[in-house]
Amino acid sequence: MSTRSVPVRVLACAAALSALAFATPGAKADGLADAKAMVAAHSSLPEKFAPPNPPFDxxxxxxxxxxxxxxxxxxxxxxxxxxxxxxxxxxxxxxxxxxxxxxxxxxxxxxxxxxxxxxxxxxxxxxxxxxxxxxxxxxxxxxxxxxxxxxxxxxxxxxxxxxxxxxxxxxxFHKAGEIMANWAIAQTGGKVNAIIIGSDEIVPTAPFVEGIKKTLDANCADCKYTYVNAPVPEWSTKIQSSVQSGLISDPTVNYILPIYDSMSQFVIPAIKITGKTGQVKIATFNGTPFVIDAIQKGEVEMDVGExxxxxxxxxxxxxxxxxxxxxxxxxxxVPFYLFTEANAKDAGTPADYDRGYxxxxxxxxxxxxxxx
Missing domain, CATH: 3.40.50.2300 (Response regulator)
Structure with missing residues (x-):
């Protein structure tokens, strides 16, 4: 997919963000503890291989x-x-x-x-x-x-x-969404303000995004979020402009949650252009090698790897x-495993699709x- 940059379109913010930010109601009192527990559970690999089917020739x-x-x-x-x-x-x-x-x-x-x-x-x-x-x-x-x-x-x-x-x-996919949301909750102490990015035409997007939203709602009383729908053919044009607009219109945004990590290539420039490097973090899913490379460079914070x-x-x-x-x-x-700056180099430099696991x-x- 193209990696060309696109101009900032601040006035497009209202159209680009498909839902208004809102605080999550009815969150559990122990939501932060639950978030940290899930993060911890996926911060190490399984100790042994569990065969999914019987042996055969x-x-x-x-x-x-x-x-x-x-x-x-x-x-x-x-x-x-x-x-x-x-x-x-x-x-x-x-x-x-x-x-x-x-x-x-x-x-x-x-x-x-x-x-x-x-x-x-x-x-x-x-x-x-x-x-x-x-x-x-x-x-x-x-x-x-x-x-x-x-x-x-x-x-x-x-x-x-x-x-x-x-x-x-x-x-x-819904579980990957829960992990991403809980990571952001744990990292912010329950103060998430996120832009979630999905592609509605991809069949598992709905349960994936629902997993993020339900987790934020359940575990984080002070969290809020907006959602951007970026169809796959529009990733190179819509994601960067939407993120830039969102960051300019709401300076308190602290997380971008692109549900498929290849989207990150268009999120990273938006954060840099708006001067939000170090303030706005990216947590995502898939474990694609170039995104793990981006973790090593400090451009992405966490990737739920497979x-x-x-x-x-x-x-x-x-x-x-x-x-x-x-x-x-x-x-x-396929176990989910969190890549961060602490272990991203385990995947190689540059990262390989099958290293680190x-x-x-x-x-x-x-x-x-x-x-x-």
Whole structure:
């Protein structure tokens, strides 16, 4: 996505912020303690790997099969790196995983289906934001040709997947929202004034944002927030201008909460231009490498990370089983882990998509697949 800067548009503030700031009612008396407890719970990695499915012979199951991964956009570092990690992990069990390069255009997703159908693929994975609801005819055609169609890292665990799918791997986006909100509460002593940034057209955005709002309401009597809806195609134009306008119109704003961390590339310049560096913090979600780099530079305060390599293996674990007619979990077992200035360098300099989380998932899944 473009990183070009855009001019300050102070007068656009009223239109850009989609909700008026308001204090949160009915907060619990022990809300600050609850916030700190949740932050502490996600400040360390699990001590051991917990298998999400039973062991199986993955090579015997999928050896020689082909999976086409269609990410929401190959320009999005988050989904791009997951697709790359899936390709590498697939080689360990003889599964050919191919990424369908695209720039988030639905016509390109349609072309990906045609390619899979015409080139002997066994399954298609719609990764990280490709909405199956807009691809009904293509899914029907793929299934008629004998392919299975999955989504991954798309639905919240509270949401029902599209019935046309052969399987899905969901994550608790709402929980990531709770962690982000509690981080801000803990860091400010319950004095949050935040701008939340989301993209309403992305299916899990609603429960994700609701997780942030409900947590602020429950744990923080003196917190307030506004919400900005920035559709994905408008990230490069709307996010920076909206944040700049919000910071100028309300000098007491102390947190920006972009729910997908790739949004941060447009938030950082807004904070710098308005002279708010050091005053306004960014807390976000995904653990994309360039954002962890930004933590090391002091530009982002916290990122709720997910090991992209762990995600990749979790997706493959579910989808390989489904390709072979087996049962599989409909969720991803991927622990959330907070990156801050204290541990961001553990991910490498520059950060890598699979460093900083230990390597228990690599050996864990290899053992689960019978290749170790």
């Amino acid at each position: 993955a090579k015997a199951c999928v050896g020689g099969k082909k999976l086409l991964v269609i990410p929401v956009s190959s320009a999005n570092p988050f989904t791009k790196n997951i697709a790359t990690a899936m390709t590498a992990a697939g080689k360990e069990v003889g599964l050919e995983v191919v990424e369908w390069e695209n720039q988030a255009r639905p016509t390109q997703w349609v072309q990906g289906f045609d390619y899979a159908i015409n080139n002997g693929f066994d399954a298609i994975d719609l990764l990280g934001g490709v909405n199956p609801a807009v691809l009904g005819p293509q899914i029907k055609a793929a299934k008629a040709a004998g392919l299975k169609v999955f989504t991954s890292h798309f639905y919240d665990t509270t949401q029902d997947p599209d019935p046309s799918l052969d399987g899905t791997s969901r994550i608790p 090991s992209l390599g762990w995600i990749a293996r979790g997706i493959l674990d579910n989808e390989m089983r489904l390709m072979c007619g087996m049962e599989a979990s409909d969720q991803l077992y 230990g390597d228990m998932h690599v050996g864990g899944y290899r053992k689960l697949w019978g290749v170790e």
